[in-house]
Amino acid sequence: MITRAEVARRIGKSIATVRRLEGVVLYPEVSRNGVHLFDELEVERLREEPALIRAHGRSKWFVAQQPSRPRKLRTHQLLDVEVVLEMVDVLENAPVHLLERAGLDQDLVERFIGAAEAVRYR
Numbered sequence: 001m002i003t004r005a006e007v008a009r010r011i012g013k014s015i016a017t018v019r020r021l022e023g024v025v026l027y028p029e030v031s032r033n034g035v036h037l038f039d040e041l042e043v044e045r046l047r048e049e050p051a052l053i054r055a056h057g058r059s060k061w062f063v064a065q066q067p068s069r070p071r072k073l074r075t076h077q078l079l080d081v082e083v084v085l086e087m088v089d090v091l092e093n094a095p096v097h098l099l100e101r102a103g104l105d106q107d108l109v110e111r112f113i114g115a116a117e118a119v120r121y122r
Contacts, residue, residue, distance in 0.1 A: 001039065002040055002043065004018045007026070010047060011046055027039075084116050
């Protein structure tokens, strides 16, 4: 039998997440002094099925707030204009059969090039 803190360490989550999993996917025994103790086999099963943690481990507040928060791009996610322009040069000069083999739709390539050209001349 292991404690909440040990469960949290083994599944890589917080103690608060372990508490949310109690009674849903984890069923602790409470010792005489009030310590919640968990079956190691139950915890191992949970580690092997991370979908259970995703399904039951988030707080209701977090789930409710999730859709309303717009996602911000971080600096490392933004493409450098020069890189985009180099990509345009490569795409413009690539033989059509290579683009098709790479799974790139010609219409998509043309739209990308058009968008990049708009950036070039700003």
